[in-house]
Amino acid sequence: MIAGILVGTNSGRLRIPASGFWLAQAVIGCMIAEAVDLGTLGTVFENAPVIVAVVLAVIAASALLGWLMSRWRVLPGTTAVWGSTPGAASAMMLMADAFGADARLVAFMQYLRVIFVALAALLVAQLFIELPAGAAAARFDPAYWFPPLDWVPFLLTLALIVGGTVAGTLSRIPAGAMILPMIVGGALHLGGLLELVLPPWLLGLSWAVIGWNVGLAFTRRILLHAVRALPTIVASILALMVFSAGLGALLVWWLGIDPLTAYLATSPGGLDTIAIIAAASSNVDIGFVIGLQTARFLLVLAIGPWLAGVIARRVGGDPPAGD
Numbered sequence: 001m002i003a004g005i006l007v008g009t010n011s012g013r014l015r016i017p018a019s020g021f022w023l024a025q026a027v028i029g030c031m032i033a034e035a036v037d038l039g040t041l042g043t044v045f046e047n048a049p050v051i052v053a054v055v056l057a058v059i060a061a062s063a064l065l066g067w068l069m070s071r072w073r074v075l076p077g078t079t080a081v082w083g084s085t086p087g088a089a090s091a092m093m094l095m096a097d098a099f100g101a102d103a104r105l106v107a108f109m110q111y112l113r114v115i116f117v118a119l120a121a122l123l124v125a126q127l128f129i130e131l132p133a134g135a136a137a138a139r140f141d142p143a144y145w146f147p148p149l150d151w152v153p154f155l156l157t158l159a160l161i162v163g164g165t166v167a168g169t170l171s172r173i174p175a176g177a178m179i180l181p182m183i184v185g186g187a188l189h190l191g192g193l194l195e196l197v198l199p200p201w202l203l204g205l206s207w208a209v210i211g212w213n214v215g216l217a218f219t220r221r222i223l224l225h226a227v228r229a230l231p232t233i234v235a236s237i238l239a240l241m242v243f244s245a246g247l248g249a250l251l252v253w254w255l256g257i258d259p260l261t262a263y264l265a266t267s268p269g270g271l272d273t274i275a276i277i278a279a280a281s282s283n284v285d286i287g288f289v290i291g292l293q294t295a296r297f298l299l300v301l302a303i304g305p306w307l308a309g310v311i312a313r314r315v316g317g318d319p320p321a322g323d
Helices: 002-008 018-035 038-046 048-071 079-084 089-098 103-128 151-171 176-190 200-216 220-255 259-266 271-279 286-315
Strands: none
Touching (some): 002 200, 018 176, 018 200, 018 271, 038 286, 048 259, 048 286, 079 089, 079 103, 079 220, 079 286, 103 200, 103 220, 151 176, 200 271, 220 259, 259 286, 271 286
């Protein structure tokens, strides 16, 4: 991600092919599917009211911040609303463009928040995780990255990744390349019909592609375009992160889950980014993290257009077409 920022802000013309990014998202979807088990699903369903309340609180806080920035004319129209909405950054950009917002500023706000959230999550993870002795050194061992493979389930997993990518992109579902493999792979995995095999080299490459895609979105042109609003944008991101961390603390107290799981579950970053950090962190209930993050993602997709229209009318901007 940092390498992508350095290239993008120094007029580099490197771009990740769309197909490569979609395939990387499909791998992340399968990684999420592999991590979810029936016990985790049971926990999520048992605490559904609490999870929905937390999700709605984060969406409400982000909507308030977007409304304030729109009302103060920090950003034009509903741009601040889409930029502040926590969800999959790529999905928010597509929806913002479809509803007439400034997609460049939305991209800047979304990806800047992803970077802030990712760095903060990594720092928090360091506070709560103690790696076993020799764990870091093991990652430099080629045997770690290229373990022996069970080829039949591996090839079936690759078929799910490719098929899910094609179906997800053709379906026009926001982030469909990740969502469809996650749903189908999760169902097959829970039903004992498919063993998902994702070797470290495949995960590492996919994580790198996701990071490059985020970093390369930061071009010098976009930075210059957003420089006037930068202090307010950063302040709004930090405010949302602090609010979300407070909700995480409530989950620790209310549900008794560990602090790192609660923090990652409520972090206002992209679903793919949080999934990567959770998967790379030991002693994290990744199923709970993904359950809450997915619930927020789906709710944002469901009420985002309506919310943008309401706020546009409140601040005197143009509501989305057809609203």
